[in-house]
Amino acid sequence: MLAVDGVSKRFGGLMAVDSATLSLEPGGIVGLIGPNGAGKTTLFSMISGFIAPTDGRIRFEGTDITSEEPHRRAERGIGRTFQIVQPFAGLTVCENIAVGAYLRHAKRADATAKAREVARRVGLGAELDRPAGGLTVAGRKRLELARALATEPKLLLLDEVLAGLNPSEIRDIIPVIRGIRDEGVTILMIEHVMQAVMNLCERVYVLAQGRMIAEGRPAAVCADARVIEAYLGHGAAARLKAEGAAHG
């Protein structure tokens, strides 16, 4: 459904993303991991249309969307959340979510009903009339998720929705994400919380220094020497192996 083909982004002298290729089939949860500064969020921004790639093509359901505006992509069914949460601080939780719901429901009553339903699903049912600016970090993360969901996306891009949450909050939100997948929404998620990645993702892509260095099942990828070196530095894989052998 989504095909990212040799996409690059150059910021001046820095190659933030270097001909990254990625493809998603409908259904399922795919992870995008990598060390800090690997270019994951930049890649997300290119898929959702906020940054234009320097090179490469992006196709969604067979259509080339490389140069389409973000709002057109949302209409096509690409929803995204922001790593740094972006609530409409002056509006209530319900009004925030309704902005997303208005994409597919022109009437206020329909959009509000949709917003309430989505809010209940992500666990914001009790906070509907609170100003979004007064939510806790966990609440704001849920709000990001709710707004994107309200647009009724086919593909949902989640940028670190678990970052900044404590373990019990993570435990609460994982079933929500799984529930979204079970309803047929394809999910691509950037995540640093490895417990969640292992738990949720069927497949992961690993991006390091702008390059896609590995792809596969989470357990296999984590054992991959290139991935270990990307996170822990050159020679780390061999050292770990040696230590493992010594202890074994």
Place this chain on the structure above:
Amino acid sequence: MTARDLIPIAVLAVLAALLPLVVTSSTVLNFLVFTLIVSLGAQGWNILGGFGGQFSFGHAAFFGTGAYVTAILQLRYGVNAWAGLALATAAGALVGWVIGFLSFRSGLRGSYFALVTLAFAEVFRILANAASFTGGAAGLLIKLDVRPANLQFDDRAVFYWLVLAFVTATLLLTRWIQRSRFGAQLVAVRENEDAAKALGVDSLKVKLRAIALSGAVTALSGCLYAQYFLYIDANIAYGSWISVELLLAPIIGGVGTVFGPVVGALTLHGLGEVAKQFAGRIPGIDLIVFGGVLVLAVAFARGGILGLLERLRDRGRGMVTRGTKEVSHAGR
């Protein structure tokens, strides 16, 4: 829109309409007509600035366009005044759309957008002052011919009712915006443009619709001004005085609210008149009052008079929403 949305507007409109039956002093009616004309223009500003968060410093560009279009059409082309009113409103929408297209497409926001609108208003003022087509520095005098067909009435009360009808219609329009998808998207763009785009909001289209509506309403007020005083020149129609008035009224009254611009205009001009009564010999005393009220509003009532009332009411009910309310205002 529900009955609860409409009743306050209807009640206020009826009460205001009854006023000329009680008050017959032409000074008072004059004051009311002028204040309502300013209110109408301020309501126009509020659509773009209040709901859309795009602060314009040059709404004189629309006010003046409305005034000049109707005056020129009547004087040079013999167009009927009512048709002139409709065309002036349409011209305001067009000028708004063009200014919006040029500035929003280039991604101008915040103070940059404010400066560009100011520049447009000033350019229009200088052009209108120089061109013979617009009467140059001598201005334009609409021929006195008191007939309802000419939008001139021998009774001031009739003109008052006319302006009141337009103010009421704009209150309804604003209420509709507040309750519609367009309004929700406009407010979303004000609060966070990138987040709005990610939710499928075509921010350029939304802002263009807002500035066209805003320009139309403000041009209508300019047209009514010309029609009431029957004289305009560049410094009246395109002068910065009106740009300032149109943004002060909503800020004082309550920016991004339905009644804010009207409340603000009445407060400002009411206080201005009182000051003139007491210290009429000091020229510009009303402007000093405007400045003082603005300072007070910015310091103590960030949501304007309506925001202040709402906070007092909440406190009266013993609610503990004060903290969250302040957060929400800080986010604007």
